[in-house]
Amino acid sequence: DAKTTQPTSMDCAEGRAANLPCNHSTISGNEYVYWYRQIHSQGPQYIIHGLKNNETNEMASLIITEDRKSSTLILPHATLRDTAVYYCIVRVATGANSKLTFGKGITLSVRP
Amino acid sequence: GAGVSQSPSNKVTEKGKDVELRCDPISGHTALYWYRQSLGQGLEFLIYFQGNSAPDKSGLPSDRFSAERTGGSVSTLTIQRTQQEDSAVYLCASSLGGLAGEQFFGPGTRLTVL
Numbered sequence: 240d241a242k243t244t245q246p247t248s249m250d251c252a253e254g255r256a257a258n259l260p261c262n263h264s265t266i267s268g269n270e271y272v273y274w275y276r277q278i279h280s281q282g283p284q285y286i287i288h289g290l291k292n293n294e295t296n297e298m299a300s301l302i303i304t305e306d307r308k309s310s311t312l313i314l315p316h317a318t319l320r321d322t323a324v325y326y327c328i329v330r331v332a333t334g335a336n337s338k339l340t341f342g343k344g345i346t347l348s349v350r351p
Numbered sequence: 352g353a354g355v356s357q358s359p360s361n362k363v364t365e366k367g368k369d370v371e372l373r374c375d376p377i378s379g380h381t382a383l384y385w386y387r388q389s390l391g392q393g394l395e396f397l398i399y400f401q402g403n404s405a406p407d408k409s410g411l412p413s414d415r416f417s418a419e420r421t422g423g424s425v426s427t428l429t430i431q432r433t434q435q436e437d438s439a440v441y442l443c444a445s446s447l448g449g450l451a452g453e454q455f456f457g458p459g460t461r462l463t464v465l
Contacts, residue, residue: 273453282355282442282456283394326393337446338384338407339454341394 243327243342250348257314259345261327264308269331272303273339274312276323283326283341286312317349353377355457357443363463364433372428372460376445383426384446384454385418389439397441400426433464 244262251257274286300313326344385397396410420426444454
């Protein structure tokens with residue numbers, strides 16, 4: 240799986256948008272970009288994924304650059320419960336390589 | 352519906368003892384994964400089951416670790432002759448498999464080897 244690079248940490252104010260960047264300059268054409276998060280003492284939680292088009296769901300938006308070498312996860316209105324470690328992962332979709340390879344992620348702290 | 356469940360939630364054992372950790376995936380999910388997370392570390396892949404295919408065991412750290420999945424549903428991760436470095440949270444995940452299937456994680460089993 241392609242390696243991803245994320246800042247170690249960031250913070251944002253409650254109610255504001257949180258923009259979490261991720262670099263994946265060696266991504267292959269058949270690899271998707273996934274975002275998971277892990278709230279303290281819980282298992283990871285899927286957020287969103289995409290291939291090349293921007294994606295939006297009830298939790299977040301994923302913006303992928305045209306060259307696919309980087310992406311940004313956007314939490315439009317961060318709440319205190321969004322404080323967690325966010326993992327950006329790139330991987331092929333199916334088969335024997337579908338395991339997730341987690342890096343260190345970015346710790347998002349949402350302040351009141 | 353019910354999510355992925357794991358048991359026990361906590362396990363304390365003595366060095367050298369064997370332990371079994373159980374995972375009940377979401378009904379109908381054909382893919383099942385085991386990961387572990389040591390204190391302050393990221394998640395480490397252990398093993399992957401997909402349907403009736405041979406499992407991907409490439410992440411198992413030693414031959415003391417083994418896993419099976421009976422009837423394509425429940426899975427058991429067994430650690431023999433536990434060592435202190437085996438202490439970690441063991442996480443199970445399942446997915447529908449297929450194109451870009453998201454993984455749903457259980458709450459994990461916290462294993463402490465004294």
